[in-house]
Amino acid sequence: DAGVTQSPTHLIKTRGQHVTLRCSPISGHKSVSWYQQVLGQGPQFIFQYYEKEERGRGNFPDRFSARQFPNYSSELNVNALLLGDSALYLCASSRDVDQPQHFGDGTRLSIL
Amino acid sequence: EDKVVQSPLSLVVHEGDTVTLNCSYEVTNFRSLLWYKQEKKAPTFLFMLTSSGIEKKSGRLSSILDKKELFSILNITATQTGDSAIYLCAVETGANSKLTFGKGITLSVRP
Numbered sequence: 028d029a030g031v032t033q034s035p036t037h038l039i040k041t042r043g044q045h046v047t048l049r050c051s052p053i054s055g056h057k058s059v060s061w062y063q064q065v066l067g068q069g070p071q072f073i074f075q076y077y078e079k080e081e082r083g084r085g086n087f088p089d090r091f092s093a094r095q096f097p098n099y100s101s102e103l104n105v106n107a108l109l110l111g112d113s114a115l116y117l118c119a120s121s122r123d124v125d126q127p128q129h130f131g132d133g134t135r136l137s138i139l
Numbered sequence: 140e141d142k143v144v145q146s147p148l149s150l151v152v153h154e155g156d157t158v159t160l161n162c163s164y165e166v167t168n169f170r171s172l173l174w175y176k177q178e179k180k181a182p183t184f185l186f187m188l189t190s191s192g193i194e195k196k197s198g199r200l201s202s203i204l205d206k207k208e209l210f211s212i213l214n215i216t217a218t219q220t221g222d223s224a225i226y227l228c229a230v231e232t233g234a235n236s237k238l239t240f241g242k243g244i245t246l247s248v249r250p
Contacts, residue, residue, distance in 0.1 A: 031181075058236070069143075069227050069240025070182070083235025117181070124236045127173060127187045132180035 029053070031120050031131035039137045045106040048134045052099050052120030058082075059101040060128060061093055062117040070117055076101055077124055105136075113138045141166040145228050145241035153249050156218050160244050162228030163210040170236065172204055172211050175227040177243065182227055185213070218248045 032051045040046055052059050058077045062070035072085040076095035090106045099120075105112055115135050119128035142165045152158055164172070171189045175182035186195045188204035188211060195202050199218075204211045215222055225245050229238040 060236075060238070062238070062240075067242070069229070069243050070238070072237045072239065075235045075237060077235075083233065083237050085237070115180075119238075121236070124234075125170065127184050128236075128238060129184055130175070130181040 031118055031129055033116075033118050033131040033134050035134060036132065037135045037137075039139060040108050041139050042108055042110060044108050045104065046108060046136060048103045048105075048116050048118075048136070050101045050103070050118030050120075050131060052101070052118075053122075053129060056120035056122050056129075057099055058121045058124055058126075058128075059095055059099065060119045060121075061101070061103045062119065062130075063087075064115045064117055064133070065113075073103070082124070108138050110138050112136065141230065141232055141239040143228055143230050143239050143241040145226075145244050147244060148242060149245040149247070151247045151249060152218055154218060154220060156248075157214065157216045158218060158246060160213040160215075160226050160228075160246070161210065162212070162241055164228075164230045164239075165209065166230050166232050166239060168232045168234075169206070170231040170233070173229045173231065173238065174202055174211070174213050175229065177225040177227055178223075185226075215246075218246075220248050220250055222246060223248045 061073040075083040174185040191206040225243040
């Protein structure tokens with residue numbers, strides 16, 4: 028079975044631009060979560076979606092938004108990019124909300 | 140605010156040594172504690188612990204949770220160079236199963 032797949036793997040943007048990151052969960056997984064990981068830190072929770080509804084949001088500004096599609100894939104959008112948004116963005120999926128989350132390889136976003 | 144603290148932040152051992160990695164937490168609405176191994180990119184799931192005192196084992200790795208003292212340990216016996224990685228502890232909380240991570244422990248295993 029394919030694991031969690033994320034695209035693109037790397038992205039370079041400039042300040043003020045916007046970006047869309049994509050995630051396909053493991054087949055049969057209905058929950059998708061997004062995390063931001065900066066160097067030297069553990070991942071920080073951004074959003075969780077379950078059955079296409081937002082179930083949780085972390086301490087991130089409104090420039091961050093996400094959605095989940097009927098096939099359970101998900102997009103993370105970030106507007107008005109800042110230098111501090113440079114990070115590894117990880118997507119995780121789980122079969123249900125009380126099951127372990129499995130991570131994709133992430134999208135490395137660099138802001139110049 | 141939910142808090143997860145891992146210690147030590149880094150350690151260097153030789154092949155064959157046994158290591159113990161620590162994770163303590165202060166959270167509201169605890170659901171479970173998870174351990175992940177992160178090498179280059181994706182954190183890889185190791186264990187999910189929900190009950191106190193029940194050891195989970197997978198090969199040379201084992202983990203246990205103490206919900207009274209609010210901590211967990213991850214043990215690795217007979218370490219190998221392939222165990223070199225960052226080990227992340229995360230606590231799952233609330234109805235939305237949000238994971239709060241510690242900073243991670245960087246383990247280096249020397250031949």
